[in-house]
Amino acid sequence: MIRDLMEKIVDILGDTYYGDVRYDSGESTGVGKSKSEESISTGSANGLCIRVISDNKWYYLGFDTIDKKRILDETEKLVRRVGKKKSKIWLQDPWEIEKVLPVKEDPDDIPLEKRMETVREMHKRIMENKKIINSNVGIGNSRTETIFMNTEGTKLSQVLPYFKFIMTATSKEGKNLENDYFVLAKQGGYELLGEVDIDKKIDEIVGNAVAMLDAKQIKGGRYDIIIDPEISGVVAHESFGHGLEADQAMRDRSYLAPLKGKGIISELVSIHDNPSMKGERGFVFFDDEGIKSRDNILVDKGVLKQFMHDRQSCVLMDSEPTGNARAQDFARKVFVRMTNTYISPGDWKLQELIEETKSGYYLIKNLTGMEDPLGGNMQMITGRAMEIKDGELTGLFKGVGIAGKVLEFLSDVDAVTRDFQVRGSGCGKGREDYVSVSSGGPYMRVRNAVIG
């Protein structure tokens, strides 16, 4: 029924220069426990987004209620109003796919009672340490379907499964509180939980939360640092990637815009945004403008190669779409967003990197990061740090901020490991328009970085 309606909408949109319609639907379940609360929440949602471009301006309609008559009437009104004026937009031959990303173990086949019991057991294990005063454990999954049709004749559909598992531990001594967490966020099924060594992870987060109660404060300044894959990923995404979203360049708001083709950072650093990276949280078969996903090399051995594009920006910047056009939901604009963004691995091993560092800090985990596409400044807060003295890890320190210019920071990278991880999370542009992404990379040593 929804496909019939979408075909009728596309017929009406045929009187425009370009138009498309996207239907999103999904279901989700979350099971969680803290010291004071157990929760199971389920949800379902759908929405229809209709887009028309005329004279280079986009016009959208968004509907949460699939009322056929109302939707067709509003679409006809919109088409009559905006007309068929030529626009600078990428047009291509039609294509068709229907894809379902399979899971090995469907979470919905695991009884809710069993999932709740699993969460209770983990929570109990974390709370066994007397210094841990609270813990949150959660397992969540969702399944989203997207159907896309446009006036080119393209007809696409994809079903993507998301899975998330999180454990936190909060420690307390007197009025001193600390915490640590583990999170896994990928596309897949319940089998992903089986791939985690739960006991080991619980020991780690409990151990770290308790140890942090005695951690010291680093004195701010310039130091040689080693950053872990989580922090490398946030540098790639927040500090660097947002400046390569082409809409920022079109707004004259990217410090990277004049630097295409130039060597801008250490040749040890290559950066990708890859929406075709199956299993990672930012994976799609096609983006929200019906463009097939592909691996995009943004920086190759220090040389800036390309920006990420949607159908409009690529024409204006003499390029091609890259599969990066995404929307939070049916009610929001589709525009250039990152997907799975990472720094490529190198040749070193982490242990070698530590042994070859005379003094400095090893920074672990990332808490927050914020973009600055015009200025290229970094703003990140890390979780904790260990001092490096003569090639050995010594004392534990509280988390620190990393500041400075990202191009200088990445130019000062002098060693990159082959150890590599990607972590799923969410991204907002500014403070809204949330989409699922992942980011990651290797361990990297950065000389003379500003931390504090």
Add this chain to the structure above:
Amino acid sequence: MKEELINYTKKLAKDYDIYLQSTEINEIQLQKNKINFTNKAFDSGYGVRILKGGLGFSASNVKSEENIHKTVIDSLKSAEITEKVKFRFPEKGRYPEVKTIDKKIRNKGGEAVKEYSEKLINGIPEDVLLSFGKIRSYDSVTNIINSEGLEVKREDTNFMVELSLIVKKNNKRMEFWPHEYRRRMQDIPMSHIDKWVKLAYDQTIAKEPKTEKTRVVFSPSVVLDGLGSVIGGHVTGSAKVNEVNKFSVGDKVASPKLTIISDGLYAYGLMSGEFDDEGVPQRKVPLIVDGVFKGFVYDQFYAMKDNTESTGNGLKQSGVFFSFEGKYGAQPGNQVSNFYVKSGKVSYDDMIKDIQSGVLVEQFSWLNPDVTTGKFSSEIRAGYYIREGEIKEPIKGGLVIGNIFDMIKRIDCISDKSMICSGGTVFAGICPYISFEDVQIAGK
């Protein structure tokens, strides 16, 4: 739809509440001083909580009879599986009158957003590039119905402006990037542009601050993000029950100059309303008075856990990614309403005059302290040196490093005007300028 949902819930459950919300969203986006996007979207849905041993929850915006039934059954099932709780849904209360509606937006958001956008385009000085802009209105109706006979309706409007204003001077291009939420359009007047443009221009000559310990003044939205996030995380019944609160009632936790209220009644406050998202009347709850911690805010769940009554603080605002539409999809959380910091007695001008040496922070890149520990380390995006009682040269870059719990004990002065503000980490506040003593700056 509403009738089917209520009837089916009543059929299956003895104790329940139903939250329905519908929102019309109108939006215009601008690029390089021109409109390049318009959107009209509708979002409506429902969330059902059922008490049967545990407390279950399910939500949807799909209105088919089949899906309504599934949503109610899912909620019931989750109530049966989760641990038994001491809970009852609230009864109807006596509701205060609270101002929350902009008549310009109500029922005609599209026109209002267009008018504001055109004014904005015409009001931007010729030497300033409006790199991009988002202007959006929300027009919502919320209904809450529960098994205790509570049936309430609320109308809300909200308005958002996000802009990137870029200026060029001395071969430097700099940006000021405001992102503001208000109930009414008139509360983000065109006169704000002058201040934002000045902040952008001043950044073209800004220098990185030097490393020192000095007096630091936070702007109202910075006060909201800094104090609101950390203090807000330690004054809830949830924090108390989970033992992650730093404060106990009667503790002297801050300078005697500091008084903070969770104010759900403030006219046109972003979190204001006659009732919270469980139907309990909102109110003013003193949190810190003259530096002494006075009490916690509660929703129904944590009030019953702690053998007390809800203070009308069961609210559905999410952190970081603020939500207006789609609130039916979330359960109420125990949180502070408008974070109201009571103004002091000294004008902003006199506050600055009294500072021999210090730093004013108008905007951080993102102030997002660790709620548990109170620590933060944030980059200054727009600030100034203060010397001999005057605002002097602009600064940008470098880190302000501190701990909110320590800083509130070292308050030097609070300005005499608290204003409605929104932050990047905390949604809703009414805050003044505050100066703090001995704050660490890490720069050159």
